Amino acid sequence: MKLLFRKLLLVPFYLLILAVDATGRILQRAKLSPKPKSAFCPGISIVIPERANRERLLPCLQSLRKACAELGEPEQVIVVVTGAERDMYHDLTQEFQADWIFRSNPLWFIEAVALGVRVAKYDWVYLLNSDMVVDPAALREAAKWRSPSVFAIASQIYFQDSSRRREETGLTEIRDRGGLLEILDIVPDDDEGVRTHAYAGGGSSLFRRELLADFIERTTAYAPFYWEDVEWSVLAWRKGYEVLFCPKSEVWHAHRSTNLKFFSPEEIDRIFRRNRLQFQLRMALPSNSLRTVFGTIARLDAKSFREMVNAGFTNTLGSRLRSHFDPPFNLHHIPGVGVYYRRPRRTGSPLIMIVSPYCVYPPAHGGARRIHELIDRLAGEFDIILLSDESEHYSNASFKYFQKCHLVSLVRGRKARPDYGRINRILSHSNRTLAASLQSLIAACDPDIVQIEYVELAKLIEMKDGRPWILTLHDVLLDASATRSSKEDEFELQYINRFDAVITCSPEDRALLQRENVHIVRNGANITRHYQPSPAEGAILFIGPFRYPPNLAGIIDFLNDVYPAIRRQVPRVRLWILGGADARVIAARNRCFEQAGVTVFDFIEDVQPLLQGCSITVNPAKNVCGSSLKVIESLAAGRICVSTRDGGRGLISANLPSLVIVNENDFAKQIVSLLTDVEHRHCLEVPTEALHPYSWQQVSEEQARIYRSLLQTGYSTPRYASVRAGTGAR
Known part of the structure; x- marks a missing residue:
């Protein structure tokens, strides 16, 4: 009967939620669109909410002083002390230079943070619990990752008691457990890579101040603590900002040392469970879970049930309606795998x-x-x-x-x-x-x-x-x-x-x-500065991943029509074929690869040893477009490339002695001549000045010039910019 009575009490609330969702579906949901770039000035404000944890605050401030010294930019330390008089912290105010704010009445976490953020003077704010100790590099490492696209950067958390299991790491995830959400911390698989994750905790993370101040005003309903920082990050994700985890920014935490002074473990867990349900109602997450959430509310303890029904009713409905105007938030995309x-x-x-x-x-x-x-x-x-x-x-x-x-x-x-x-x-x-x-x-x-x-x-x-x-x-x-x-x-x-x-x-x-x-913008190569003549009896080398059909077709034709004729005149000839991933599996399907002297290689990351060990290279490709990078790499390494006309596209008019263009009838004849006349081959293969425009440095400079022109005028050539300015965009 009690459960049924509670469900009846919840009916008006449930119907209002349904009405809000129906309104949201009718109205146009916002599309995710780029936000205006927001430059920020150097400097970080550090906000420390403190309540009756003086013994922990001392090492916190001592570690923070070292971190500020290594930051390399202006800093502002703000300590918000509530539920205490200034005299109790007199020695600390004398030892540590900071903006000290005292309130004799106790404030909840989010109220103290809001007070500190209001007096912060820099564009980025690091929220730091008073029971944290920060590594000297913590602020500097987190600050590196500020950018116009980022809302928050979380530090990596360790427990001060190293014997405890790492239940708190700073790398977070939100999971759907049958319609009820679970937040958890994941142990990072490496301490190097910065990555996206679900939310930045409010006890050791760097936040964009302007956005944070806006989000704090919306989330006071979570008092006294827990889940407000989850909503901050979800709101940021929905607005197109990123939330990052920086493992090189390290802090050490005395877990729940403040909360346990005022709340029992059972009360802390109760507040956590209540705020989870409040978060789900406010954020409409996950979708299609409303009945599960209300069923869980009906089974709450009496105090939590009263708080859910009586407190923050209008605030919850307003937050849920706003969520329908924001782009959707997909739990499965966070953290950002890949x-x-x-x-x-x-x-x-x-x-x-x-x-x-x-x-x-x-x-x-x-x-x-x-x-x-x-x-x-x-x-x-x-x-x-x-x-x-x-x-x-x-x-x-x-x-x-x-x-x-x-x-x-x-x-x-x-x-x-x-x-x-x-x-x-x-x-x-x-x-x-x-x-x-x-x-x-x-x-x-x-x-x-x-x-x-x-x-x-x-x-x-x-x-x-x-x-x-x-x-x-x-x-x-x-x-x-x-x-x-x-x-x-x-x-x-x-x-x-x-x-x-x-x-x-x-x-x-x-x-x-x-x-x-x-x-x-040509294909290029690393032009060798230390030319080594080709070996007298080196192999013929073909480089071309078989996943590109013209490569496979070209080398098969070469093996069937050209290689046998070469072998009749140069019996000891060898042919190396670098065909990329699964090349040997593919070659096994065609008997032409079984000829004597033929060796097929799968993918090899560094091809220079093969280039240095060969006498010449070949490119038998037909009916191809673009420009063959393997040709210019061969020439740059000081090796002649015997190629079809199609294979030499982009290079034929460049006056490159080491590029030998042949027709099908002369392929074998030219190769035999180059293999047997070593002196003539060495004369042709020496890299010349004509290769310099094909160096990657020259090529990348041309690409950069196009970027610069587009950034300055919106067009990549001055002529096109003037034409478009005169005629208007088509």
Whole structure:
């Protein structure tokens, strides 16, 4: 009867919640959109709420003094003492310079924090419990990760009693347990990587002051403590801000040492359970859990039931209604699995977001090598975000490459299905998962430029906003010989022509695009300074991942039509084939790879030993576009490349003696001549000055010039900027 009576009492509340939800569904939910960039000045205010924990406050302030000395920027320490008179802290006020605020009446945690935040003078506030001890580097490490996209940075927490199990770490998660939420701390798997997580705790985290002050005003209903900081972070996530965990910022906590002076363990747990339900009602989380939440409220203890029904009724309804106007918050996306923060944002460095449909690290194909080499050099001037599909192909070997990026975000969006045909490849690669991640990162990080790699992602231009968008076409597949555009050409061009700038890899590809603002940024190489002549009887080397069909088709034709003729004249010849991941499995399906002297290698990260050990390289590719990176890498290493005309695209007119272009009938003849006439080969293979424009340093400078022009004018060429200024945007 008691349970039934309680359920009847809850009916009006339940119906009001349903009405609020119905209103929210009718009204338009806000879309996640980039927020205005908010610059901040140097300096951190530290707010310490203190109540009757004087013995813990002393070591806290002692450790904080060391941390402030290492911060390297202005600091303001604010100690809010409540429920005590100034005389009780006289010695501490004399020893430690701070803004001391005293209130004789006791204040709850959120009230004391609000008081301190109101007098904070810097743009960022570090909330610090008085029973915490901070590492000397704690403030400095957390401060590195302030940026326009970040709301809070949580420190890593250890217990002062090291024998206790780590129930509190600062790295947080929210889980749905059958309609009831559970918050928990996770032990970090490493102490290096900054990452996103669910919420920043209010006892040892750095917050954006303006937002924090706004959120505090909304969350006073959680008094005396617990769950208010969870709501702060959820509100920030919904507004497009990030919440980070910085493991190098370390603190030590005497867990619940203050609360236990005023509340029993049972009362603390009761308040925690009550506030969990209050949070779920206010934030409408998780969705479709309302009956479970109200059923749990009906079974609460008498005191908690009264508090839920009588207190904060209007406040709860108002908060729930507001939640419907914010973009949705997905519990499953937090913490950000697949998001790796590696380098803090730098003041004044433009932010470039690069989006790839293929795995980039370790660089296992020409496109990946190009992206890696450019990022490696551009990172000196620009902050870089890399968003990549094919997360399943990344591994522990990938992580060392992330160091030049601000962050790397990995998703698995493309379905495991055939994507043959140019139209279907664009549709499958420009998938919803990748698009949603791109939209989320744009809203959170507000990049200055978005750069899309490969035509396969050209459809993402439908998300274009006011910032410049660049498309890098590793291959231009348009048919120049056709009198009428094909369906595939028209499909690609409808997206290509909407980008502010387009980058191609060769003059031949540039000529296929009949539009303004198209640039040539060549493929490059690391030009050797210490040329070593090729060995007299080295192998022939072919480099080309089999996942790219023209590579596999080209080497099969070479093995069937050319290699046997070479072997008849040079019986001891060897052919090394570096075919990338699963190359040996693929080669086993075709008997041509079983010929004497042929060795097939899977992916090898460093190809230089193979280049140094070979006599020449070959590129038998046909019907390809773009520019072959393996050719320029071969020439830069001091090795002749014998190539088809298609394989030498972008390099044929560059007067490079070590690039030997042949037709099909002369392939074997030229190779035999170069293998047997060592002196002539050594004369041709020496790297010349003509290679210098193809150094990665020169190539990256051209890419940087395009960025600078877009950032200054919105257009990547002065001519195009003046034309658009005169005629207006089309």
